[in-house]
Amino acid sequence: MIIALSGGVGGAKLALGLSRIMPPENLLVVVNTGDDFEHLGLSISPDIDTVAYTLAGLANRELGWGRHDETWSFMETMEALGGETWFRLGDRDLALHVERTRRLKNGESLSQVTHDLCRRMGVGPRVIPMTDDPVRTRLLTDRGWLDFQDYFVRLKCEPVVSEVRFQGAGAAKPHPDFMAALADPALEAVVICPSNPFISVEPILAIPGVRQALTGCAAPIIGVSPIIAGKAVKGPTAKMMQELGMHPSAGTVAKRYAELLDGYVIDHRDMSQVVSIDAKVLLAQTLMTTMEDREALAKIVLQAADVLKRRKVNTRLRHRTAGDGA
Template sequence: MNKSNNIDKPKKILALSGGVGGAKLALGLAKVLAPEQLTIVANTADDFTHLGLTISPDLDTVMYTLADLNNKELGWGLANESWQAMDAMSALGGDTWFRLGDRDLATHLVRSQQLAAGESLSSVTTYLCHRLGVKHTLLPMTDDPVRTRVKTAGGELAFQEYFVREQCRPAVQGFYFAGIDSAQPQPQWLDLLQSEDLAAIIICPSNPFVSVDPMLQLPQVRAAMKASAAPVIAVSPIVAGLAIKGPAAKMMTELAIPATATAVAAYYGDLLDGFVLDQSDQSLQTEIDQLGLATKVVPTIMKTLDDRIDLATAVLSFADQLFTDSIAGKH
């Protein structure tokens, strides 16, 4: 990978995020970077239509987190939520397996209304962020429909059917992303990937298979990331053999992939320049180094806002180190 750049230009950071885990690091980055420095791209392959509304779970989790409106106990949804609409739906025999809070419903109503009027998902996301006071740039990975399909022994499931309705119980046999071949990356994202101003690409600690892979499989994205002068760094979502949030470790076991940070690093492969792993996995550092990656060992479990900020600061410092080393011709 050609790692040269114009170091006199302002640093810009790109973060790729899924839902809860990614949103935590995205918030930490937003606390230490100015709005003009940080762009967050969220997975939209989890999006689906429910009750006639377009739901964008990962976009909304990141947006609510950046706006400091999220339910901090659950990690998703809004704080101080009420559920009267769902209770009424239940009384009427309606579909309630995917529960939408009363305040959260307003987001989906506005999004669906604007999409029906011909607005793009990008423009709707920008509008919602503005209304909620989010200053940093949040983009969907694409304005085109891409939908994760989960292969199980009992047949295919849409991702939210697997994740919420079935509570991740079915053993997974694989995934594919319907619509991915014809979808186009969100234009601002692609422009940033090709910009000389880009100083780092950070893959947040999100599920590699169903949160990050859809972004990487969009046409042009992987090639643009590999061609970028900016170092690509992933933060492991697996700590001591467990997923901090979500079914990543369960999926890895069912796909006959070791549930380890090393396996995550190997899965991303030559896309990466650096890999961040938790202190509890320090014994894995040597084998990850042998994959040809620079490594950094820091606490990665983010329980508090300070944890998020500390991890963001450590990742940015690591990116600076890799960038400086590349300029010096050491990598």
């Protein structure tokens, strides 16, 4: 079993690569829900949908979000009527949000809805939200406190960020299957996908009990850097790092995860960062533009997991033997 912690596009790409080189039913993808919000009366889960569409082969590669087979009659009509169009919902995508909203209002959990919708789309791996409780990412900016989608989509990441909070995280409970998998002796690795650490991964880590379960996990934890040569492949990661007083680099991201990492994968172009990272570092091509790229990076991650797990097991055995001898 492999656990992948994922945000949207970058995490979805690596999850797809993993699903293609291992039995997909052995992959558990735990997805950030801090981006979730209510819009036009609908419950929208952007990261879950990006991961599901990607794993189902339905993702729009040009846009980086939504479906590839999309039409836009709803948005065109909404615009003609003077409605809100800053968050674009395609016609097929809209059907998913309508159905999710209906089921949630009828008492189903986000986990139940996600499981069934993924099954109907033919998704092989298990995709679960980090929690069934509401957690909302909010950003303090030079324009005041903003909900994440206002910052990310409506304002196109233009405001300057000075603080990030995860509203509701303190009262949320991690998904029970996530916690059970972390405690499972059959677990081979936890992969922190190349997602934005501040707004995609740290909402997951902010839920009580998650960090403790990860640090106590017997399987190795391997991170993949979302930064290549000081720049983010997609999204505002590098911009946010600068605004929060951090140098945008693979090494800086590694420091955010320092107490968790056993291994860390960085791009060849960041070789100079190796000495600053307190984990086993592997060099790879981390830019995933083709399916071959996704699979190649996934293979490197799994090979690292195998080596690091054997090392962890041997370390525990030595400690146990030393203890018995004492």
